[in-house]
Every structure is written in structure tokens, then in C-alpha cells.
Amino acid sequence: MTDPSTSSGTGASSGTGASWGTGASSGTGASSGTVVVAIDGPAGSGKSSVSKQAARRLGYGYLDTGAAYRALAWHALEHGVDTSDAASVLDVVGDFAFGIALDPDAYGVRVGEADVTEAIREPRVSDAVSGVARVPAVRESVNAMFRTLVDSSGYPGVIVEGRDITTVVAPDAPVRILLTAAPEVRAARRAGEVSTHDAASVAAALHKRDAADSTVVDFMTAAPGVVVVDSTDLDFDGTVDAVLDVVRAQLALDAEGTNA
Numbered sequence: 001m002t003d004p005s006t007s008s009g010t011g012a013s014s015g016t017g018a019s020w021g022t023g024a025s026s027g028t029g030a031s032s033g034t035v036v037v038a039i040d041g042p043a044g045s046g047k048s049s050v051s052k053q054a055a056r057r058l059g060y061g062y063l064d065t066g067a068a069y070r071a072l073a074w075h076a077l078e079h080g081v082d083t084s085d086a087a088s089v090l091d092v093v094g095d096f097a098f099g100i101a102l103d104p105d106a107y108g109v110r111v112g113e114a115d116v117t118e119a120i121r122e123p124r125v126s127d128a129v130s131g132v133a134r135v136p137a138v139r140e141s142v143n144a145m146f147r148t149l150v151d152s153s154g155y156p157g158v159i160v161e162g163r164d165i166t167t168v169v170a171p172d173a174p175v176r177i178l179l180t181a182a183p184e185v186r187a188a189r190r191a192g193e194v195s196t197h198d199a200a201s202v203a204a205a206l207h208k209r210d211a212a213d214s215t216v217v218d219f220m221t222a223a224p225g226v227v228v229v230d231s232t233d234l235d236f237d238g239t240v241d242a243v244l245d246v247v248r249a250q251l252a253l254d255a256e257g258t259n260a
């Protein structure tokens with residue numbers, strides 16, 4: 001599943017790649033020269049599935065940042081930690097050994113030796129993840145890990161998707177996209193994936209998580225320079241094409257030096 005080179009511990013990752021996404025515009029957004037395509041958006045907008053397919057088409061890597069927060073929530077639950085208590089969450093960050101594959105055709109997530117690729121999608125993890133993600137020290141630690149993963153990826157580019165990638169993690173990336181869709185469309189898509197819960201409870205959980213997450217990051221409004229792709233009326237392939245159109249247009253502008 002995961003290549004060891006794609007592993008990163010929160011402790012081991014700090015201090016490297018510090019200029020990633022925060023330095024002067026470099027044409028890549030990464031200190032390693034890796035092109036960063038930053039995609040944010042709410043739950044069920046298509047970030048993961050669309051980013052993965054777009055990465056395949058571009059020959060890029062794909063980094064699912066939500067998987068890191070989910071894996072940390074899983075890790076905290078394994079330790080019996082109350083995920084609504086910031087101090088308790090921070091206690092378990094120290095031995096959080098996170099691994100993720102950036103290959104869009106070999107997606108996998110682990111914590112230590114455990115393959116948690118499926119487990120982190122369980123409703124109990126979805127319910128706990130916002131509590132973990134709202135702790136500022138957790139976010140700083142995880143963001144440093146993302147920079148290390150991208151800088152050492154070996155890919156010419158990486159599509160990085162999450163909630164705060166266009167604004168906090170990679171504000172200088174040459175391509176920044178906010179992927180949205182109407183709330184009822186997002187809920188219906190997510191309900192189609194989860195067979196263990198009825199559609200109404202899936203929708204309620206998704207809206208509750210969006211509300212909790214939006215107290216930490218504004219992922220519903222495009223920051224200046226961020227291009228909106230609204231997938232409400234697009235099918236999956238149409239959304240991938242729309243994202244790729246933006247990537248090509250923004251990279252062309254960047255190459256001309258006009259993508260300020």
C-alpha cells in the first residue's frame with residue numbers, strides 16, 4: 001500500500017519545507033519546484049474523487065489532507081480520547097505516525113502499522129474529526145507534514161485538497177480552486193456512498209460537520225485569486241474537465257508571469 005517514502009510523522013516533519021506556499025510567488029508554490037494545485041471546498045463537493053482523477057490525467061500526485069485529520073481522529077478514538085477536548089487531542093499527537101500514498105492509483109492511509117484507509121470513513125470518525133481539526137496546534141503540525149510530503153513526493157506536481165489549502169497551506173500556489181456544489185446535491189452524493197445510514201441522517205451529519213468546520217476555516221467563499229468550480233449541474237467527468245481547464249489556464253498565465 002503506502003511507500004515508506006510517503007510516510008510522515010508530525011514530529012519528524014517540522015522544520016522542513018517551511019517556505020512552501022508562504023514565500024514569494026515562485027511559479028510552483030513549493031520550495032522543491034513541485035507544482036501545487038490547491039483545491040478547497042465543503043464535504044461532498046467532489047474534492048477527493050475529482051482531484052484523484054485530475055491527478056491521473058496530469059501525471060501528478062494527489063494529497064488528501066482530510067485523510068490526515070481523519071486518521072488523527074481515528075488514532076485519538078483508539079486511545080479512548082475525548083476528541084472534543086483539545087488538551088487530550090494534543091496528548092496523542094506525539095505518537096501519531098501518519099502515512100499516505102500520493103499515487104492516485106494506489107491510494108492508502110495508515111497510522112503506524114495499521115491500514116486505516118477504510119476505517120477513517122466510518123461515521124464515528126466523521127463525527128469526531130471536526131473536534132480534532134479545530135485545535136490550532138494540530139493544524140500547524142499537520143500543515144508542516146503536508147509540506148514535507150509534497151516537497152519529497154517526486155512528482156512534477158501534486159493536487160492538494162482540503163479546507164484551507166488555497167488560503168493557509170498554499171496561498172501562493174499557481175492554481176487555486178474552490179470546488180462547490182449545492183448543499184442538497186452534496187448530501188445526496190454522500191448518502192449514495194454510505195449504505196449503513198439513511199439519507200436524512202447522512203445529510204444531517206454532513207451539514208453539522210460543515211457548520212463545525214466553517215467556524216475554523218471559511219471554505220464557502222473564494223479568497224481573492226481563487227477560481228470557483230461549481231459542480232452542482234456537472235456530472236463527474238464534466239467536473240474533472242472543468243478543473244483541468246482551470247489548471248491549464250492558470251499554469252499558462254503563470255508561465256507568462258501574469259498570474260499574480
Ligand SMILES: Nc1ncnc2c1ncn2[C@@H]1O[C@H](COP(=O)(O)OP(=O)(O)O)[C@@H](O)[C@H]1O
Binds near residue numbers: 239
Ligand atoms: N460532479 C459530480 N457528479 C456526480 N457525483 C460526483 C461528482 N463529484 C463527485 N461525485 C461523487 O460524490 C461523492 C462525494 O465526492 P467526494 O470526492 O468524496 O467529495 P469530497 O471529497 O468533497 O467530500 C463521491 O461518490 C463521488 O464519486
Ligand SMILES: Nc1ccn([C@@H]2O[C@H](COP(=O)(O)OP(=O)(O)O)[C@@H](O)[C@H]2O)c(=O)n1
Binds near residue numbers: 041162165
Ligand atoms: N485541509 C483540511 C482538510 C480537512 N479538514 C478536516 O477534516 C475533515 C475531513 O475532511 P475530508 O476532506 O475527508 O471530508 P469530506 O469533505 O471528504 O467529507 C473535515 O470535516 C475537516 O474537519 C480540515 O480541517 N482541513
